[in-house]
Amino acid sequence: MKILLTGSAGFIGFHTAQALLARGDDVIGLDNMSPYYDPTLKEARLKLLEGKKGFTFIRGDILDRETVKKCMEGTDRACHLAALAGVRYSFEHPEEYIATNIRGFFNVLDEARIQKIPGVVYASSSSVYGDAKKFPAKESDPTDAQVSLYGMTKKDNELLAHTYHRLYGIPVTGLRFFTVYGPWGRPDMALFLFTDALLHGHPLSIFGEGKMQRDWTSVDDIVSGIVAAIDKNFDEEIFNLGCGRKEELMDFVKIIEESCGKEATKEFLPMQPGDVRVTSADISKAKRMLGYEPKTMIREGVPKFIQWYREYYAL
Template sequence: MKILITGSAGFIGFHTAVMLLERGDTVIGFDNFNEYYDPKLKDARNKILEGYDNFTIIRGDLKSNDDLKKAFDLLGGGEDTRVCHLAAQAGVRHSIKNPDEFIQDNIQGTNNILELCKERGVGGLTYASSSSVYGDNDVSPFQEDHKCDCPLSLYGMTKKTNELQAYTYYKLHGVKSTGLRFFTVYGPYGRPDMALFLFANWITKGEPMQVFGQGKMQRDFTYVEDIAAGVVAALDKNYDYEIFNLGGGKTEELMDYITTLEKALGKVGKKEMLPMQPGDVVSTSADISKARKMLGYDPKTQITEGIPKFVEWYREYYQI
């Protein structure tokens, strides 16, 4: 297959690209290398991807149709082409202070992608949604058909909007799509704005860790290679219109996540217990039975295995 991955220099895009390149697919990467977090990490991921002969990077912005057209020109159209749309402005807290960026990048950007998928006759689209769409749904574990029209963050709202945009393009224009609701992804080359990375930085520097929700929050943590396998399965299956939860299959207490990290780092951190932040939800728990059945999705990595792999990478990358 020939696949255009938006957000290829990002955390999940990078791991997905490696998996596709390793099995011999042709991958066109697309990313604007924005400065939401250290672009050196994006360059490092991209350098690895550029080591593959079957990879080409287009540096461009989702908001620019001219930039996107360069990537779609390389992709072409037809049965064997796919778009894997992972580029987005991420971060629940960042979305509260920067609503415009989220509307432009996530909603307008996704519409530009859908229009070009339609125009060029692309074989199918797989795109990133998020567990944030469940908002204040309190029926746990979350199932794909649960109510998710009450998001608690602007970020969650943009992701739910993406699902609606995709639905409309399928109904009106027959653009096939699969939306993947990712649940707190972690692992090597992870995002520096996410909890695991922040905790690791605070612990290694001996600074107090900010533990929100008094440490009582629960998350369905998902190891990044399990997620990438789910994304690849969605690209391969190429359903007409589906939404899947992709979670780790087990809900963990935040304090257990921290203790596992401390063990892997060999150091116990000081903790500053703080209340929940606006936009946060107390617990996310994924029902992944639909993805198991229809995608053959089978997350295997527990935090006791995944966190030490993150720490190994973190120590090597930052020479700690």
């Protein structure tokens, strides 16, 4: 297939591109190399993709309709991962989030309608559940009370996709990712921040007084779910993609300490705006319909990240 992949220089986009290219798909990667976090990391990911058979990269913005139009021409699927993805940053930059995450997705979806693209897969998030009270969260649970502007933009994406499917019959699959981690991960996320602080001898800032629980999901597992969604191309579905296990934050920190061979100094801080106490995915629907089967637990996944981190930063 020929697949438009937005956000291809991003963390999940990079791994998705690798998987699609490895099985012989053509990938048109579109990314504006947003400076939200260190763009040199994005350039390094891109370097590994460029030159691979079947990969074409367009450095461009999903807010530029003409660019989206050109990139989409002749494709069999649009896989939309580009977004501003940080929860905390969304409080400081609401306009950018509304533009990139809502207008940007509209451009992709509307162009898919015009060009009659056979299927659209897009990234949603566990953030649509807000500070839910019932766990594990199921796709059919209420998602009408987000606690961050970021979460609201993802919920908006789901509504837009639903409306486009109803009105124009475009096949749309939304994937609610749960705290994704792994090699080439994002510098604004806990695993990167903790590892970076620990290996540089700085204290770890632990929010929520260390009492949070997360469904950490290895990027390899997420990619297997994305690829399955691209292939199955359901009419209209939403899937949780998590690991299906709820882990204590302090157990996660312990595994990081063991993998780094160092004990951290910890600074316990209150929850931050936009944080939720628990994320936990019911993944039975993805298992049943996508054949999704997470393979990597944090005990194996965290050391893989730390090994990458040490190599990449030559520590």
